[in-house]
Amino acid sequence: MADAAATRARARGARAGLTPSLVVAEAARLADEVGLDRLTLAAVAQRLGVALPSLYKHVRGLDALLQKVSALATAELATVLAEAAAGRSRADAVHAVADAYRAYAHQHPGRYPLTQRVADPADLEHVAASGRAVGAILALLRGYGLSGDDAVDATRALRAALHGFVMLEHAGGFGMPTDVNRSFGQLVAALELALRTWPSPEG
Amino acid sequence: MADAAATRARARGARAGLTPSLVVAEAARLADEVGLDRLTLAAVAQRLGVALPSLYKHVRGLDALLQKVSALATAELATVLAEAAAGRSRADAVHAVADAYRAYAHQHPGRYPLTQRVADPADLEHVAASGRAVGAILALLRGYGLSGDDAVDATRALRAALHGFVMLEHAGGFGMPTDVNRSFGQLVAALELALRTWPSPEG
DNA sequence: CAACGATGGCTAATGACATTAGCCTCCCAG
DNA sequence: CTGGGAGGCTAATGTCATTAGCCATCGTTG
Numbered sequence: 376m377a378d379a380a381a382t383r384a385r386a387r388g389a390r391a392g393l394t395p396s397l398v399v400a401e402a403a404r405l406a407d408e409v410g411l412d413r414l415t416l417a418a419v420a421q422r423l424g425v426a427l428p429s430l431y432k433h434v435r436g437l438d439a440l441l442q443k444v445s446a447l448a449t450a451e452l453a454t455v456l457a458e459a460a461a462g463r464s465r466a467d468a469v470h471a472v473a474d475a476y477r478a479y480a481h482q483h484p485g486r487y488p489l490t491q492r493v494a495d496p497a498d499l500e501h502v503a504a505s506g507r508a509v510g511a512i513l514a515l516l517r518g519y520g521l522s523g524d525d526a527v528d529a530t531r532a533l534r535a536a537l538h539g540f541v542m543l544e545h546a547g548g549f550g551m552p553t554d555v556n557r558s559f560g561q562l563v564a565a566l567e568l569a570l571r572t573w574p575s576p577e578g
Numbered sequence: 579m580a581d582a583a584a585t586r587a588r589a590r591g592a593r594a595g596l597t598p599s600l601v602v603a604e605a606a607r608l609a610d611e612v613g614l615d616r617l618t619l620a621a622v623a624q625r626l627g628v629a630l631p632s633l634y635k636h637v638r639g640l641d642a643l644l645q646k647v648s649a650l651a652t653a654e655l656a657t658v659l660a661e662a663a664a665g666r667s668r669a670d671a672v673h674a675v676a677d678a679y680r681a682y683a684h685q686h687p688g689r690y691p692l693t694q695r696v697a698d699p700a701d702l703e704h705v706a707a708s709g710r711a712v713g714a715i716l717a718l719l720r721g722y723g724l725s726g727d728d729a730v731d732a733t734r735a736l737r738a739a740l741h742g743f744v745m746l747e748h749a750g751g752f753g754m755p756t757d758v759n760r761s762f763g764q765l766v767a768a769l770e771l772a773l774r775t776w777p778s779p780e781g
Numbered sequence: 782c783a784a785c786g787a788t789g790g791c792t793a794a795t796g797a798c799a800t801t802a803g804c805c806t807c808c809c810a811g
Numbered sequence: 812c813t814g815g816g817a818g819g820c821t822a823a824t825g826t827c828a829t830t831a832g833c834c835a836t837c838g839t840t841g
Contacts, residue, residue: 390789390836417827425790428829432789437828493750527756531743532765534751539742540734547696548737553730562735565772572771574764593807593818620798628819631800635818640799 391425395433398423399443406444406485414485416440441489446501448486449494453507455479460511464518466567472515473537473563480541487545491538516570525574536566594628598636601626602646609647609688617688619643644692649704651689652697656710658682663714667721669770675718676740676766683744690748694741719773728777739769 401422406414416437420427434440459475460468480487490508494501512530516522521529540559542548549555604625609617619640623630637643662678663671683690693711697704715733719725724732743762745751752758 393789415827416829426792427827428792428831429790431829491746491749491751493753524756524760527754528761528764531746531752531758531761532739532768535742535746535765536735536739537742538746539738539740542745543694543734543738543741546694548694549734550696551730553727555734557727558731558734561731561777562738565735565776566768568775569768569771573768596818618798619800629821630798631802631821632819634800 391423391429393423393425393429393433395443398430398433399440399447402440403444403447403483403486406489407483408485411485411488414441414444442492442495442498442501444486445489445492446494446498446504448483448490449501449508450504451483452476452479452487452490453504453511456508456511457514460514466564468515468518469533469567469570470560470563472511473533473559476537477541477559480545484545487541519570519573521570521573529570529573532569533566536562594626594632596626596628596632596636598646601633601636602643602650605643606647606650606686606689609692610686611688614688614691617644617647645695645698645701645704647689648692648695649697649701649707651686651693652695652704652711653707654686655679655682655690655693656707656714659711659714660717663717669767671718671721672736672770672773673763673766675714676736676762679740680744680762683748687748690744722773722776724773724776732773732776735772736769739765 398419402414402419405418405422409418416430417427419440420430423430430440434443455475455478456472459471463471494505496502509530512533513526515533516526516529519529540562544555549558601622605617605622608621608625612621619633620630622643623633626633633643637646658678658681659675662674666674697708699705712733715736716729718736719729719732722732743765747758752761
């Protein structure tokens with residue numbers, strides 16, 4: 376493996392050539408492979424072929440690393456959602472965005488939960504990514520004529536439903552063998568129905 | 579404090595009088611006070627006035643303790659939901675159960691997330707508690723004439739929405755100052771609306 | 782082209798935890 | 812009153828995060 380060769384080379388003095396971005400990218404990959412709970416600085420260092428403390432030259436510590444992976448994942452999710460919404464509107468757009476959201480969570484089970492971390496206000500890229508993600512949802516709602524507090528309520532409802540579903544799904548919380556894809560479609564359809572008469576679901 | 583006195587007494591040989599239930603109860607209390615992430619065997623032992631390894635006479639280890647707290651919390655939540663549903667039906671019942679669910683999550687921020695752990699099939703009490711919790715939701719749906727796969731879909735939708743909302747809320751994911759109670763009410767109303775025409779939200 | 786200083790590796794030390802092993806006392810059953 | 816299980820304990824081990832401090836490298840600069 377190239378890693379072992381590189382490690383041997385560095386034993387003679389060569390450098391590993393790490394950067395903060397490389398460390399974050401490897402951490403994100405690792406999280407998806409082994410699970411967020413097993414994302415450890417020790418494991419990241421091993422995968423990068425360096426000793427654990429070397430990582431501190433690139434990230435402040437474990438929590439800062441998680442926060443950076445959060446920023447990365449949030450940016451990725453925002454892009455995925457925006458692409459799904461492009462060229463669609465109303466029910467079509469809602470289902471496309473919902474499916475894209477769930478697909479991202481499935482493809483990146485390790486980093487997905489980190490997308491729910493609140494951005495550090497000092498991390499402008501992270502803040503911007505969060506804004507883009509919420510913006511993708513808000514854009515959906517414009518098709519229903521929603522804005523202001525109503526749009527905030529509807530955004531929260533969509534986020535809660537999507538997040539809750541993929542979390543329960545990933546936790547294995549759906550015991551019954553009943554088709555999960557169908558359940559998800561029903562949930563999204565239910566919300567879409569409500570959007571049509573928001574904010575007075577009664578009418 | 580009595581704890582210190584008890585500790586001194588035991589230094590002379592007396593026993594602490596722990597039981598698995600006492601340990602689990604203290605762990606649950608601690609989780610709510612300091613957060614699930616800071617629930618540690620070391621902290622539980624300290625609160626009970628014993629050395630850390632002593633806990634192993636009562637629980638198999640940290641993960642087993644978390645699983646037992648999960649069983650406790652699930653049972654509590656099931657009771658809360660059943661009581662909320664009692665004597666109500668349709669929209670009245672849906673809102674009461676939803677409010678009770680959220681209230682439990684607020685009152686027990688540490689143990690609430692553990693209610694989403696899947697029960698160990700060997701832990702019959704835990705399995706029963708999970709069944710009661712799902713049963714409380716299913717009971718709601720009978721008022722809408724739902725059963726079979728439709729009821730499964732609707733149950734998943736309700737659980738996902740409720741779980742997602744309280745998780746985002748607790749994570750501080752709702753940045754805007756807009757009234758969160760109102761948002762929750764809107765979400766529940768939206769789902770209730772969909773239940774009326776389930777499983778074809780189109781109609 | 783050589784010296785320099787910042788950069789990016791490293792080892793060593795510390796401290797929190799979980800876990801296991803093994804000891805010793807208490808308390809109850811006989 | 813006595814023997815043994817139950818329920819405490821200390822000690823040892825291993826993993827991990829974090830900090831301190833060392834040293835080689837490499838780009839820059841005189």
